[in-house]
Amino acid sequence: MNFRWEWEAFLRDTGGDQTYLAWLMSAWGWTLAVAACALVVAFILGSIVGTIRTTPSPWLVGIGNAWVELFRNIPLLVQIFLWYHVIPAMIPVMKHLPGFVLVVLALGFFTSARIAEQVRAGIQSLSKGQRYAGLAMGLTLPQTYFHVPLPMAFRIVIPPLTSEAVNIIKNSSVAFAVSVAELTMFAMQAQEETSRGVEVYLAVTGLYIVTAMTINRVMAYVETRVRVPGYVGGRN
Amino acid sequence: MRLSSHKWLIYPATIYVNTMRSIPLVMVILWFFLLIPFITGRPLGAEWSALITFTVFEAAYYSEIMRAGIQSVSRGQVSSG
Numbered sequence: 001m002n003f004r005w006e007w008e009a010f011l012r013d014t015g016g017d018q019t020y021l022a023w024l025m026s027a028w029g030w031t032l033a034v035a036a037c038a039l040v041v042a043f044i045l046g047s048i049v050g051t052i053r054t055t056p057s058p059w060l061v062g063i064g065n066a067w068v069e070l071f072r073n074i075p076l077l078v079q080i081f082l083w084y085h086v087i088p089a090m091i092p093v094m095k096h097l098p099g100f101v102l103v104v105l106a107l108g109f110f111t112s113a114r115i116a117e118q119v120r121a122g123i124q125s126l127s128k129g130q131r132y133a134g135l136a137m138g139l140t141l142p143q144t145y146f147h148v149p150l151p152m153a154f155r156i157v158i159p160p161l162t163s164e165a166v167n168i169i170k171n172s173s174v175a176f177a178v179s180v181a182e183l184t185m186f187a188m189q190a191q192e193e194t195s196r197g198v199e200v201y202l203a204v205t206g207l208y209i210v211t212a213m214t215i216n217r218v219m220a221y222v223e224t225r226v227r228v229p230g231y232v233g234g235r236n
Numbered sequence: 237m238r239l240s241s242h243k244w245l246i247y248p249a250t251i252y253v254n255t256m257r258s259i260p261l262v263m264v265i266l267w268f269f270l271l272i273p274f275i276t277g278r279p280l281g282a283e284w285s286a287l288i289t290f291t292v293f294e295a296a297y298y299s300e301i302m303r304a305g306i307q308s309v310s311r312g313q314v315s316s317g
């Protein structure tokens with residue numbers, strides 16, 4: 001094999017007024033931005049849906065179940081296409097939204113169903129007695145949720161939330177299908193333009209790994225900081 | 237392999253699983269498409285590439301599931317065996 005490394009391909013000009021390296025960094029920024037915004041959407045929606053699935057009201061539980069089934073059973077790529085092509089056609093207000101917002105919504109809603117499952121599991125893993133104790137103290141149902149099961153449940157679901165955060169970074173790679181300029185998009189285009197595929201792919205893969213490991217470490221730190229003695233992960 | 241007591245078995249397995257788990261499937265497919273003609277000198281059909289890539293990718297996830305399953309069995313059972 002007569003392969004020569006040619007890392008200086010990154011310093012070449014893209015034809016615009018930037019180098020491939022600058023483009024790589026901006027692509028990384030887009031990936032992080034999509035993932036972070038989608039994570040916020042997913043976390044808020046997922047917490048709400050997950051919580052209402054444990055309430056006594058059958059209507060709320062039904063809505064929550066329907067939500068989760070709907071978003072978990074459609075492939076992410078199909079959802080992204082639906083958000084991008086179908087929904088703007090049906091709702092005229094959304095026609096002027098940039099692709100970025102639509103991708104964030106698609107990813108956020110998709111992940112919210114998964115987070116809802118985890119939050120529900122977290123709440124149900126707590127003994128029922130805790131909730132009854134809260135209600136017996138005279139707290140209303142929302143007050144009970146805010147002060148008794150939810151703080152514990154969120155601590156319990158930190159590990160699955162970590163993998164969901166890593167997942168959302170990886171899933172943001174499907175955003176290339178609707179031409180958001182993120183890392184995978186960069187990998188494909190730069191590989192074609194420079195024909196230095198190995199270097200380009202190595203750099204992109206490296207960035208993905210760095211991002212995933214960083215999230216992993218940060219969440220592990222958060223987990224040790226908020227652990228409650230006597231519960232999962234908090235032995236002393 | 238990840239449960240073995242030999243460092244040289246644990247490290248490659250861990251690196252493989254962690255790498256596969258932290259990059260998107262699309263990237264693995266792109267890598268595969270780039271490297272196979274490079275190594276063998278001729279391209280592989282799209283169906284075969286997809287099949288092999290999915291196998292390689294999912295294997296990492298299944299290996300984590302298997303590891304968790306083995307670790308959930310109490311240590312005493314291994315010792316008694």
